[in-house]
Amino acid sequence: MEKIRRNERMSVLMKILSGTPGKMFTLNQFCELFGAAKSTVSEDLDALRKVARDFDLGEIETVTGAAGGVLFRPRKSRESARAYIEELCRQLSGTERVLPGNFLYYSDILSNPEIVNRMGEILATEFGGEPLDFVLTMETKGIPVAFATANALGVPLVIARHSSKVYEGSAVNINYVSGSGNIETMSLSRRAVREKQRALIVDDFLRGGGTARGMVELMREFSVSVIGMAFVMATVTPEKKRISGEKSLMTLEVRNGEIPEATVRPAAWLCE
Amino acid sequence: MEKIRRNERMSVLMKILSGTPGKMFTLNQFCELFGAAKSTVSEDLDALRKVARDFDLGEIETVTGAAGGVLFRPRKSRESARAYIEELCRQLSGTERVLPGNFLYYSDILSNPEIVNRMGEILATEFGGEPLDFVLTMETKGIPVAFATANALGVPLVIARHSSKVYEGSAVNINYVSGSGNIETMSLSRRAVREKQRALIVDDFLRGGGTARGMVELMREFSVSVIGMAFVMATVTPEKKRISGEKSLMTLEVRNGEIPEATVRPAAWLCE
Secondary structure, three states, X not given: OOOOOHHHHHHHHHHHHHHOOOOOEOHHHHHXXXXXXXXXXXXXXXXXXXXXXXXXXXXXXXXXXXXXXXXXXXXXXXXXXXXXXXHHHHHHOEOXXXXXXXXXXXXXXXXXXXXXXXXXXXXXXXXXXOOOOEEEEEOOOOHHHHHHHHHHHOOOEEEEEOOOOHHHOOEEEEEEEOOOOXXXXXXXXXXXXXXXXXXEEEEEEEOOOXXXXXXXHHHHHOOOEEEEEEEEEEEOOOOOOOOOOOEEEXXXXXXXXXOOEEEEEEOHHHXX | OOOOOHHHHHHHHHHHHHHOOOOOEOHHHHHHHHOOOHHHHHHHHHHHHHHHHHOOOOEEEEEOOOOOEEEEEOOOOHHHHHHXXXXXXXXXXXXXXXXXXXXXXXXXXXXXXXXXXXXXXXXXXXXXXXXXXXXXXXOOOOHHHHHHHHHHHOOOEEEEEOOOOHHHOOEEEEEEEOOOOOXXXXXXXXXXXXXXXXXXXXXXXXXXXXXXXXXXXXXXXXXXXXXXXXXXXXXXXXXXXXXXXXXXXXXXXXXXXXXXXXXXXXXXXXXX
């Protein structure tokens, strides 16, 4: 192979690091890949660290020591996060997406990879500051955004189900009161998590907080700590939810009238 | 801003392009971002195209004309795809993951972002050759891999549900015969797809093909063409499925005995 230039090495490093966020690579892996000296790869990474910051792409972190290496963390500045969510709010507001019962149709948004990856990066920026073992969601609509958040954080996704399935093995079931006031079941395979782990809850929608509360209780059954709760959309009413400390990206208010109209706004913490 | 070097521009281009696969960017967007001439950005992209190929990272495509621009397509060589799936098969084979009823526990694999993204890239390489409007999956377990495939292809994901939900609006329901022989319902919001679109079906598991057959029939109701079907895992028996032309990444065989044992192999097409 001909000699590899710095601009080529840096491009490859950027692709590999940003392609698997949170994954630690050793300098040796890159030295072998490029047939280059450690000092050369170190200099590449220094230059890359600077450019990632300058262009608001994320952080390239170096961990020193025997188990050390280098990894990428997607980070969005608060300013760009707010601008992105504001634009999304404009798309979701109005009369066209309001369904009977004052529900909002936004399933298309929730499974659009580009949008969902961006949301995942914003949530990972917000919750990536402390150690975390997995992202938990409850089927179905929140799975893509929970997956994107787990991807941006470099941790596995764990999916709670409505009932235990034969292909999940033995499971822990709990009952919870859903938004509609029904008693429902939430189930998680025993193999899915381990005691003392730390979870971030991510879901698509927060109204009363019944499902979220259920997820917190499910984690208690597994002796797992919940370090945060994040939602794509939270309704303005009821103001008092069954959980607290959560962060949503957007708030939803539907004004009744001859033609009901939705107002979707960026959450307050994004505007701080 | 100080003058931006070629190695910096190329790194940023690689991050932006590979971060949103299949999305078209104009040269002007990059000229503005860098304050650079079109000829400069063109040269950067030429160099990047070469390095992306040399390191098996993907293809950087240039589309000429008024609506033209540049985009990134993740591509994995057949060789690296097979090596990756072979390693996964080793992890899944054996006695430890076999559940009562000869099911295999692999939910952890199906929601591990790094693994699932890799599967998505392999499937996108295989099915990305023809025009495609969306990826379709049926809830729940296949959603992450279907999302990752949609992401790698740069198209939306569409999720069929077991029943229609109030927050999805009016829906089309069909009945189908599931693997266990029950009549089940599959539902999709009318707003989710449009007539004459082209779909790729992606799901986690194929046994008899009942659910897949249901998805094909659902698409017929919407006058959507199914251009391909992909699965993470297919059972060796029954050999005859209710669908044909599908591609799976792995095949599963469980040998009964005092301690049942699973043999997971890469699919034949990966070994061609």
